[in-house]
Amino acid sequence: MRSLSPASRPSGLAELGAPAYVVLGMVHLGARSGYEIKQAVENSIRFFWTISQAQIYPGLQLLEAAGLITGRADPQGRRPRRVFETTRAGEAALRDWLTRDEPMPFELRDTGMLKVFFADALDREQALTLVRAIRKRSADRVRTLRAIEPAARAAEADGNLYPGLTLRLGIAYHQAIIDVCTVFERQSAPSRDG
Amino acid sequence: MRSLSPASRPSGLAELGAPAYVVLGMVHLGARSGYEIKQAVENSIRFFWTISQAQIYPGLQLLEAAGLITGRADPQGRRPRRVFETTRAGEAALRDWLTRDEPMPFELRDTGMLKVFFADALDREQALTLVRAIRKRSADRVRTLRAIEPAARAAEADGNLYPGLTLRLGIAYHQAIIDVCTVFERQSAPSRDG
DNA sequence: ATGTGCATGTAAATTGTTACATGATTCA
């Protein structure tokens, strides 16, 4: 049932799932076409939420049918394009979702952590190699996120404070991982004992 | 194709996916039956990796067919039960997986962060409510993880150091989120300006 | 002319969860 709804609820109206609200939120922030929404996701929330084209275009149709966005054709030359904007109902629906008192699932699937968990099956040097690998992975991520900081500051100048907060959260998260790994490596590494 | 493999590779032998290695790893750590594996997952890795019964039992069959574990019937009274242990090939396969130089995907899907990202659509007080909610969620998680610390220390006494490292990583992660939220709330909260 | 980016859309495959089906054992 190719819906963008979560596990169908008993309720009458088909309720929207998170992917549809992502599309709605991005249109609210100024992404006009499906293509622009995809770009916006890649440039911002991809670190804690991903969404594929195959969710975006049906999502736009769903939101339009629900009256939360309106679309019109806006071809560039002979290249077809549809642009969207939120309706008043759409703005209200977005705020309703944001303030809804519902569980906010936090799902992590981390192959690195998984391997570290089982690392006692390795000898010490190999296990430490794993720890270094996940430290490096987080260090790379911190660099990637820091590179986005100027864009976040630009958004703040536009009155959008919260994307910057999610960025700081991501940086802090990975910095914490780096710190824990560094301490562990120092405690574990000496190898040549006195 | 109900396989526990990742995107089928061109290679001859069906390669095992992460869920199968989780099962193998848990058997290696002493979980003997499907039921015990499920318990072990709930008591340890569930914070960064989940797996359902419907993956465990087929996984055991797959690993047994591949010669990485051996199972035998071990009924408790009239209640049937199968217990497993790793073979030498299984231990080797586990170490091979752990040392393999391959990408270790880090996938996060966090509805809380998502809502925070779009929180500029709300008025300040409502947005802060959201920030407080994710801070509280991480505080709860830290408490849950701290409650596991004694078990991790017991595992360390048994020579299993790495489960404790993943626990410290989880705590540090959520503590970092708490800290960033706290700072943000302080900066943003005053409301009654001087 | 050719590769990259803009642009939309869907079919098929994959991956994973939920719910069901079944039944024994233990404890209150």
Next chain:
DNA sequence: TGAATCATGTAACAATTTACATGCACAT
């Protein structure tokens, strides 16, 4: 005697990704 726990297994379902299909615009 009834609930909780132990124990195994699978069918049906839901959610998401990958790959395909198509074609214009623009720069080199």
